[in-house]
Amino acid sequence: MSNYKLYYFNGRGRAEISRLILAAAGVKYEDLRISDWPKTKSDAPLQQLPYIAIADLKLPQSLTIARYLAREYNLAGSNNLESAKADAIVDTCIDLMTSFYQKVFLISDMDAKEVALKKFLSDDAIKGLKNIEKLAREYGSKGYSVGNSLCWADLFIHEITYSLMTYQNDLLDGFEALRDIRQTVESNHNISEYLKNRPVTPF
Structure with a gap:
């Protein structure tokens, strides 16, 4: 049960x-x-x-x-400080998600949405991903955004990048740390x- x-x-x-x-x-x-x-x-x-x-x-x-x-x-980090680091990364992901919601998702006119999406992917998405990658490089190690073990920030990074890559598959070409995190997440059997x-x- x-x-x-x-x-x-x-x-x-x-x-x-x-x-x-x-x-x-x-x-x-x-x-x-x-x-x-x-x-x-x-x-x-x-x-x-x-x-x-x-x-x-x-x-x-x-x-x-x-x-x-x-x-x-x-999956929240091995101590309180790691937990705070994970929260900071998640909150930075939320900033990017909120920007997409406000600037693209809420637009009902399809032509205007297409224009807004193109601008978002070339501007806001890149800025947001740079912020996430910066924190991941500072707080984590290869394949992990915080410390050296899987945490929920890694899972959040995987989900937000999955969503963005449905619009532009090569969006992470310049983000090695985020690509490594995605690989770590996807290599987990469960x-x-x-x-x-x-x-x-x-x-």
């Missing part, structure tokens, strides 16, 4: 980092992908997704969930199996 029920839409989105953490830890859980959101919205503690049910507790907020799981399964079998979704 699984101890966790993770609720989100049928997409990677804000729940994927928690799915990756659980995959890395080899923890079984119920991956509940909501298709009747208006009808079940009242079940969510803040009427938003994702949230995770742990026994009788419902825990909201995607980063709160991910941080809890990372700490629970020793994550490799998860990535191989996860549903293909548009986001």
